[in-house]
Amino acid sequence: VLVTDLPWLPPAYLSAQARAVAGADAPAGEALQRLAGHVLNTGQAAAVGRAIAKCREAGRDLSPLAPFRLGVLAGATYDLVNEGMPAAAARHGVALELVTADYDQVMQEALDPGSRINTERLDAVLLAVDHRWLGLDRPALGGGDAVERAVERLAAVAEALKAPVILQTVPAPPQSLFGSYDRRVRGAVRSLVDETNRALVGLADDTGGYLLDVAALAERIGLDLWFDPVHWLAHKLPFAPACNAAYADMLGRLLGAIRGKARKCLVLDLDNTCWGGVIGDDGLQGIKIGQGSAAGEAFLAVQRMATELHGRGVVLAVSSKNDEETARRPFRDHPDMLLKESHLAVFQANWNDKPSNLEAIAGALNIGLDALVLLDDNPAERAQVRAALPMVAVPELPNDPAWYPWVLSAAGYFEAVAFSDEDRLRAASYASNAGRAEVKAKARDLGDYLASLDMTLELGPFDTHGRQRIAQLINKTNQFNLTTRRYTEAEVAAAQADPDVFTLQARLTDRFGDLGMIGVVIARPLVEEEGLAWELDTWLMSCRVLGRRVEEGMLAAVVREARAAGVSRLVGQYRPTAKNGMVADHYLKLGFTPAEDGPEGERRFVLACAAYVEPTLPFKRGTAG
Amino acid sequence: MAGPQHGSLQVDRDQVRTRVQDLLRDIVDDDGLKITDTTTAADVDWWDSLTHLKLLVAIEEAWDLNFQVAELSAPENVGELVDLIRSKMPA
Numbered sequence: 237v238l239v240t241d242l243p244w245l246p247p248a249y250l251s252a253q254a255r256a257v258a259g260a261d262a263p264a265g266e267a268l269q270r271l272a273g274h275v276l277n278t279g280q281a282a283a284v285g286r287a288i289a290k291c292r293e294a295g296r297d298l299s300p301l302a303p304f305r306l307g308v309l310a311g312a313t314y315d316l317v318n319e320g321m322p323a324a325a326a327r328h329g330v331a332l333e334l335v336t337a338d339y340d341q342v343m344q345e346a347l348d349p350g351s352r353i354n355t356e357r358l359d360a361v362l363l364a365v366d367h368r369w370l371g372l373d374r375p376a377l378g379g380g381d382a383v384e385r386a387v388e389r390l391a392a393v394a395e396a397l398k399a400p401v402i403l404q405t406v407p408a409p410p411q412s413l414f415g416s417y418d419r420r421v422r423g424a425v426r427s428l429v430d431e432t433n434r435a436l437v438g439l440a441d442d443t444g445g446y447l448l449d450v451a452a453l454a455e456r457i458g459l460d461l462w463f464d465p466v467h468w469l470a471h472k473l474p475f476a477p478a479c480n481a482a483y484a485d486m487l488g489r490l491l492g493a494i495r496g497k498a499r500k501c502l503v504l505d506l507d508n509t510c511w512g513g514v515i516g517d518d519g520l521q522g523i524k525i526g527q528g529s530a531a532g533e534a535f536l537a538v539q540r541m542a543t544e545l546h547g548r549g550v551v552l553a554v555s556s557k558n559d560e561e562t563a564r565r566p567f568r569d570h571p572d573m574l575l576k577e578s579h580l581a582v583f584q585a586n587w588n589d590k591p592s593n594l595e596a597i598a599g600a601l602n603i604g605l606d607a608l609v610l611l612d613d614n615p616a617e618r619a620q621v622r623a624a625l626p627m628v629a630v631p632e633l634p635n636d637p638a639w640y641p642w643v644l645s646a647a648g649y650f651e652a653v654a655f656s657d658e659d660r661l662r663a664a665s666y667a668s669n670a671g672r673a674e675v676k677a678k679a680r681d682l683g684d685y686l687a688s689l690d691m692t693l694e695l696g697p698f699d700t701h702g703r704q705r706i707a708q709l710i711n712k713t714n715q716f717n718l719t720t721r722r723y724t725e726a727e728v729a730a731a732q733a734d735p736d737v738f739t740l741q742a743r744l745t746d747r748f749g750d751l752g753m754i755g756v757v758i759a760r761p762l763v764e765e766e767g768l769a770w771e772l773d774t775w776l777m778s779c780r781v782l783g784r785r786v787e788e789g790m791l792a793a794v795v796r797e798a799r800a801a802g803v804s805r806l807v808g809q810y811r812p813t814a815k816n817g818m819v820a821d822h823y824l825k826l827g828f829t830p831a832e833d834g835p836e837g838e839r840r841f842v843l844a845c846a847a848y849v850e851p852t853l854p855f856k857r858g859t860a861g
Numbered sequence: 862m863a864g865p866q867h868g869s870l871q872v873d874r875d876q877v878r879t880r881v882q883d884l885l886r887d888i889v890d891d892d893g894l895k896i897t898d899t900t901t902a903a904d905v906d907w908w909d910s911l912t913h914l915k916l917l918v919a920i921e922e923a924w925d926l927n928f929q930v931a932e933l934s935a936p937e938n939v940g941e942l943v944d945l946i947r948s949k950m951p952a
Contacts, residue, residue, distance in 0.1 A: 278915075278922055279887035286890060315911055316918060467918075470933045477918040 237639055239456055240482045241275070244631035244647040245327075246622065248274035264291045265301040265331065270626045272326035278316075281481065285322035288331060300606065300627075301331035302495040307353045307361035307399065308334060309342040311369030312474035317483060324484035328492030328651075329606065339472070342369070346393040358399040360446065360494070362487070363390065366474055367406050367429055375413055376423040383428055387435045394443040401445040402490065405433045407454030407475075409463055446490060446653055453486050454479075456646075486648065493651040499629055500603055502545055502644075503594060505612035506556035506563055506585070510542075510575060511535045512637070514779065516562050516715040516815055526572025534637045538611075539574040541641040546579050549659035550650050551601060553582040555593040555610070557782060559715070559817060560585040560672070567670075577670035587818050588675045589682075589783060590617050591624035600673035609649045611640065614780065615748035616689060623685050686784060686854040690747040693786065694858035695793040698732040698739040705753045706741060709776060714815040717776040718808065718822060719838070736761050738770055738797060742790050743858075744781055754778040755790050759798075762807060769805040770798055775822075785853055791826050792850045799845050808841040809834060877943045884919040888912055898940030924950060 237243055248271075264287070272284050291298055304325065308318055318334055325332035335356045337345040342365060345353040353361060367373050370386035394401040408429040412418045418426040433451055440447040454462040457479055464476035475483070492498055507514045512524030512531045524532045525539075546552050552575075556563050563585035567577045577583065582600050584593040590610070598605045606627040612618055618630045631647050633640060652659075698706055707725040714720065723731070731737045742755030755777040759770035772794075777787060798806060808823040824830070827848070828841035878896065886894045889907050902908040921927060926949045936942040 278919055279884070283887070283890075313914070316915060319915075466928065466930050466933070469930050471914050477921065 237634060237642065239453075239646050240461075240478055242481055242485060243275075243634070244643045245273060245275045246618075246630075246632055248276060248280060263297050263299070265298040266626070268298070268326050269301060269329065272323045273626070273629075276323055276481070278320065278477070278480065281320045281323040281484070284326065285319060288322045288326060289333075292331065292333065298331040301326060301329060302497060303333065304330045304360075304491050304495060305333045305335065305356065305358045306491065307356065307358045307397075308336045309345055309353060309361060309363055309365075309393070310337070310474070311340055311342055311365040312468075313339060313472045314364055314474065316473065316477060317364075317480055320480045320484040321487060324481070324488035325491050326488075327485065328488040329497030330488065330491045330495055332488075332491065340369075342393060343389075346396045354396075354398050360400045360402050360491075361397050362402045362404075362448070363393060364404060364474065365390075366404070366450075367409060367425070370406065370432065372406065372425060372428045372432060373409065375425055376428065377421070379423065382423075383431045383435065386428075386432050387439060390436070391439055391443070394439065394445060401443060402448050402487075403436050403440050403443075403445055404448045405436055405451035407451045407459060407462055410459040446494065448487060448490055450483070450486075453482060457482065489648040489651040490653070493653045497606070498651045499550075499609045499649040500607040501551040501553055501581075501597070501601060501609070502542060502650075503553045503555050503597060503608055503610045504542060504575075505610070505614065505617070506554060506558065506566075508613040508637070509535075509611055509640070510539060511566060511573075515566060516558055516779065517712050519714075520565055520570055523566060523570070525566070525570060531637070532572070534640075536572070536574060538637065538640045538644075541644060543574055543579060545650060547660075548650075548652075548655065549662040551581050551603075551662070552579050553584070553597045553601070554580055554670075555584045555590055555597065555612075557587055557590075557779060558585040559815070562715075562815065564670075580670040582673050583670040584673060584675070586675065587782065589624075590621050592675050593673075594621065594625060594628055596673035596675045600671070609644075611644060613637070613640075616746060616784075619688070619748075620682075620685055623688070682783070683854070688747075689784070689854070691784065691855050692745045692858050693789045693853075693855035694743040694745075695790065696741060698728065698741055700729075700732075702741050702753060703728055703732065706756055709753065709756050709778070710774065713776040713778065714813070715779050716782070716819055717813075717816050718772070718819055719774055719811045720813050720816060721774055721811075723774075731758055738794070738801070740790065740793060740797075742777075742786065742793075744784070744786060751778070751780060754781045755786060757790060757794060759794065759806070761803075764805070767804040768802060769807050770794075770803050771807045772809060775808070785855075787822070787826065788851060789853050789855050791848075792853065795843075795845055795848045795850070804845055806843045806845065807831070808843070810839040810841070811836070812839075873947060874943055877946050878939065880923065881916070881920065881939065881943065881946070884916060884923060885912070888915045888919065896939045898938065898943065900939045901937065920946060926950070 268284060268288055308314055318336055321334060322332045335352055335358060337353055345351040371382055372386055376382045390403065406429050408426050413424055414421055418424040421427060462475050462479055467473035467477065504510055512535050513522055515523055525535050526532045542552055566573050582597045584597060594608055594610065598608060605625055609629045610621055613633055621628055621630050629649050631643050633643055703725060707728045711722050731739055738759040740757040741753055743753050744751045756774060757772065758774040760773050762769040762771045808828050810820060823841035828843045831840040831842045834840050882896050886892055889912060902913060917928060917933060924946060932945060936945055
C-alpha cells in the first residue's frame, strides 16, 4: 500500500471524460469533481486540468467548486507539478487557477510590486522551495547562520507578497555525512533542516500564512524515493515525478480546507468495519473487538481513530444494515468497545439502502452530503453510494482491516487550517445522542447499479464439496433465515442423499470478487389434495448480498425445479425469532399469498407454480457443485 | 537474424512508437498528431523543451522504467527514442 498511488481513490475505469465535460453545456463543476475523485495518471490529471481551464475561459459555472487563484513561486522546474494541481484541487472542492512564475524567479517576483504575482489579486502564493534554494544543501560545520539566513529569506518573501503565503516544510536529503551522528552535529544538513522546519512553524504563525508539510509527505513516501537525482540533474525537477500526484493532493486538501471544503462527518459502517464479524449472526460473544487478538485490535484501532477525530471536532455517525436493537448491543453491552453511543450524533441501523441513510444523516445534522465520509468494508455498498451520491467521499479499503486507519488518515478528508475551542466542542454540540434520523423513502433506480456489479449467481443442489459451508450457514445465520432450523452436517448429508428432498445452494460472484456460498434452500415434499407441494423447510441467505435480488434468483431456480418435478405449489414458512424480523415479509414480497398458520404456530404462505412468471434478473447464471 | 524474428521486432517497434504518439497526443492535446521514426523535435513546432520533459516522464510512467542522465539527452529522433525504450523494457 503506497501513498504515491493514492490507493483510497477508486480506479478510473470510466477513463477520464474530461474533454466531454469541457465540451458540454451542463454545469461542469460536479462532473469535474467526480472525475477528479478517481486515480488519475499524469495525462488524465492534465486533461482534467485543461477542462477546468477551458470551462473557466468560457465563463461556465464551476460551482460547487470554490474558485481559488494560487500563485506558485518555485525554486525548481514546477511545470509538471503545476499541471497536476487543478485536478487534485477539484477533488477537494476547489476550482484552481494558477499564476506561475518562470524558473527560479522567487525573489524577483516577490520583491517587485509590479510583478504578475503581486498584481494578479491572488488568494495565496505557494512558496515551493526546498533545502537547495534555502542554502541548506551543504553542511556548515564551522558554524555560521545558514538557518537564520534561510528563514530571513522566506520572511522577506512573505512580507513582500500581497497575498498570504503557503510555506513548505523542508524534506531532509537522504545523504548523511556522519550517519546517525548527523542529528547531534550542529551544522550537519540534517540538523540545519530540522532547525529550519521548527522555525517555519513560527514563521507561518507570524505571517498569517499556511503550512504545507512537505517534509511529512516526503518522509512517509520515503526520502530515497522522494529525491530523484537523475531528474534533478537533467531538468531540475524538485522531486521524483512519481510523487507529483501525492504532492498535488496534499496541496489540494489544504486549499479545500482554506475554502471550508474539508469533510465534517465520518459515517461508520459497523459489521466488519468497527468490529470483526456480523453482530446479527455472530452475537455479542462472537464479534472480534478489543485486546487479545490481532483482528480485535485492528478494529479497536479503527475505533480509536474515530474517537480521536471526534475529539478534534469531527462528527461521527453510524450507517449499518442491521436491526437497530442488534446494532446497538455492542455499544451498550460489550466491555471492549472504545466507541460509545455518546460519540455518535446519528445512529442509522435499518435495512434501507445506504444512500438514503446518508441523506438522512446529512439532513439530521443539517450539513451537506459533500461533508460526509463513509467508511465501509463492503465494496458493493461503496459502489452504490458513489453511483448515487458522488459528492460523498467513500475511500477504497484493502481487504485487511489493519490498514483502515492508515487509509482514513492518508486520504486527508479532515484537513484543517486551524484548531479552535469551537472545534473542540463542535462534535459535542451536535446532540450526541445517537438518535435515529428519518429516512425519506426514495424510489432509486437500482437497475444500472446492479447491472454494473456484473454478478454471476450459481445455483445447484447440495454437494459433498459444499456440505461443510452449508452446515455452517444453517447453524450461523440468524437474520435472513426464515425458519432458523439448525441441522448437523450429517443431517445435511442425509438431505442431500434423499431423492425426495429438494436442496439448493447459491453462490455469488461480482466484479469485486467471489462472495462464496450465500444462500441455502431445503424443501420437503408435501402430499396435498391439490397434488404435490414442496414445503420450504429452510431458506436462508447471507446479509452481505441483501438488495441484490438474490432471493428472486433463488426462487426462480426453485420454481424451475419444482415444475420439472411435477410440483404444483410451494409452501413457505416463517418462524419469527428475536433476530429474523427482516424477513417477516419475505414471501409476500416474492408474490406468495398468506395461508393458515402451521401446527407449530409458524406463518405459512403459498405460491402456485403455474402462476409464477420469472422476472428479468441482473445475473449471469452458473451451476454450482 | 532470421526473417520472422525480424518481423516481430518490427511489430514491437510499431507498438512502442504508437504508444509514444498517444502520449504526445495527450501532452499536446491534439488527437491528430503523427510521428515517424525520423521526426525530430526541431522539425515540428509543438515539440519544445517542456513537451520533451513531459514526454520523458510520461514514458517512465507508462513503461515503469527509469532513464539514466546520459540517456535523457541521447535520442536524436523518434526512432532512436523508440530503440532506447525497447532496450530498457524487460525481455
